[in-house]
Amino acid sequence: MVTKSIPVLPFAWYERAQRRKQSALTPIWEVLDQVKDPEIPVLSIWDLGVLCDLQAIDGKYVVSITPTYSGCPAMETIRADIAAALEAAQLQPYEIVTRLSPAWTTDWLSPQGREQLQAYGIAPPAGGGCAHAQGLTPEAGIECPHCSSSNTRRISEFGSTACKALFQCQDCQEPFDYFKHF
Amino acid sequence: MSDFNLKAATQEYATRLGDDAVVLGHRLSEWTSNGPFLEEDIALSNVALDYIGRARMYYTYAAELAGNGKTEDDFAYTRDMREYRNLLIHELPRGDFAYTMVRQLLVDVFNTYYLPELAKSADSTLAGIAQKAIKETRYHLRRSHEWTLRLGDGTEASHQRMQRALESLWGYTHELFDADPLELQLADAGIGVHNAALRPTWLAQVSAILTEATLTVPKDDWAVRGGRVGYHTENLGHLLNDMQFLHRAYPGCQW
Structure with a gap:
């Protein structure tokens, strides 16, 4: 039986949240928040943990994403959706890189993402x-x-x-x- | 060996691992819409997808190392049977459900010990792929373990089918623990894995599960080898025929 207890946020999530908070690219993070998981459309790729990082390197936006499972068929769509969102906001040039390590974990789900899943x-x-x-x-x-x-x-x-x-x-x-x- | 080219060897190794994954993934995908019941159909398709995902990651890496403009698709769809380097156990036809499950058990236990070693690789991409795959394999093994118990210790008919599958697969397991000079050198270089060292642990766990399932561990009286040098059973030709047809008939086609 699962017993109700005070929800303790995984450290992995805290680390991610800090990385975003300390980033100077807030408006761009918000553009990326529009990109949803194609199979669970209530969940943004940030809330899901697929979006790992965003950096501005040599005048280029570098978006790092990671697959949930090795064979996740949604990755192609997610890439295309990120590209579309950035282009619509006229944020160019950009590069979308796939990062395999560290491996994605459900500990990266945001607290908001958990609530959205539940509501869905x-x-x-x-x-x-x-x-x-x-x-x-x-x-x-x-x-x-x-x-x-x-x-x-x-x-x-x-x-x-x-x-x-x-x-x-x-x-x-x-x-x-x-x-x-x- | 002085002429040992680490990059070329790593590319070859990634290709071999990709071949293992794509061939087994394809075999498992043959259960899609043919599973014994809906949940099992979905489960096998999920496992197939995990393997095909691994194949894509290994091939993409091999293509990156090759640096000649080739892509993962060239590796999967344009290489002939003799160029494939997968271990034979992965290419054998799916057989009945018992056969598929016994093969999964043997391979899942192997991966349970192999992947954590590869995850320590000095090559960060191979290590990264392994770290992802470990988690999936944990789920795969739990399922193949449960099915082995249920069918091995089930009815007389299910027990017989499991034992028969085990006898016909056992001779293909030895190849899992072989290594040619290339793999040995990669293992020595901290990139590959010393496979042979994994056999005692593998055998102990497989034996414990089989015994619990009232199945008999087969004798080591025959072994078939050849996958890593491109000698395959005729089954791989049929599989590639099926898998590569579209790409070969309409090169570069997209939809």
């Missing part, structure tokens, strides 16, 4: 690495995003996309996606 009907990842053995998806107990019951069970380890598992609520009977801890 997707249960956000539970806890940090210590909440479950090795951080793998539990068999039960993920809180239902519809009725908040914890009386739920895992139907499938792999859901509609690689980053989600499928659960069902035993109380309201609704099936729902769970954004896997990764």
Whole structure:
């Protein structure tokens, strides 16, 4: 069972937030906030953690992104959407680079992103690495995003996309996606 | 060896790892719309996607090292069977569900030990790819482990199918722990992995899972090798035929 506790923000998220806060490029970060994950359109790439960094190097905007999973098919669309957003705001020249390391983790999800997932009907990842053995998806107990019951069970380890598992609520009977801890 | 070219060797190694990943990814993708039930169909497609993603990262890196304008697509779609360097276990036909699951178990346990070693590579790109893949493999192994228990210790028919799959795959596992001079030199240089050293741990974990599933660990009385030098089973030709057809018929096509 998942017990309610004071939400402690992962350090990884704090680091990201600091990097952005200390950046002098606030208006450009805000342009990039318009870019959403194509499969979860409520979530911006910043809130998802796919957008790692933004720098101005030699008069060029360098946007660093990282794939969630190795085979994430959304990366091409995300690149195109970033390019479109920057061009629409007349922010050129720019370069979009893919960064593999450090590997993306759900600890990079912003607190706002977690709330948005929940509101969209997707249960956000539970806890940090210590909440479950090795951080793998539990068999039960993920809180239902519809009725908040914890009386739920895992139907499938792999859901509609690689980053989600499928659960069902035993109380309201609704099936729902769970954004896997990764 | 004095003429050992580290960059060329790394490019070759990345290509080999890409070949392993794309071939197994393709085999798994053959289950898409053929899975035994919807959730399993989706799961196998997800795992296939993880492998194809790895292949793309390895090939992109190999192309970058080659520096001759080639792309990941050239590696996947324009090389002939004899140019492919994947280990044979990855190219064998998907077989029945038991066969697919046994192969996944053998490969997942291997990756469980191989990837953390590659993640320590002095080559930061290979290390980065491995760090991503480790997390995925954790999910893959949990699933192939559960299926092995369920089918091995299931009905008489499922047990038989699992044992049969195991017997026909076992001789292909030895190649996982081989290394030619190139791989040995890369391992010595801190870029590759000393595969042979992984076998005792692999064997111990695989044996423990098989025993728990009431399956018998096969004898080491035969072994097939050749993938790393381009000698393949006939199956790879059929696979490439399928995978490369469109690109070869309409070079550079886009949609």
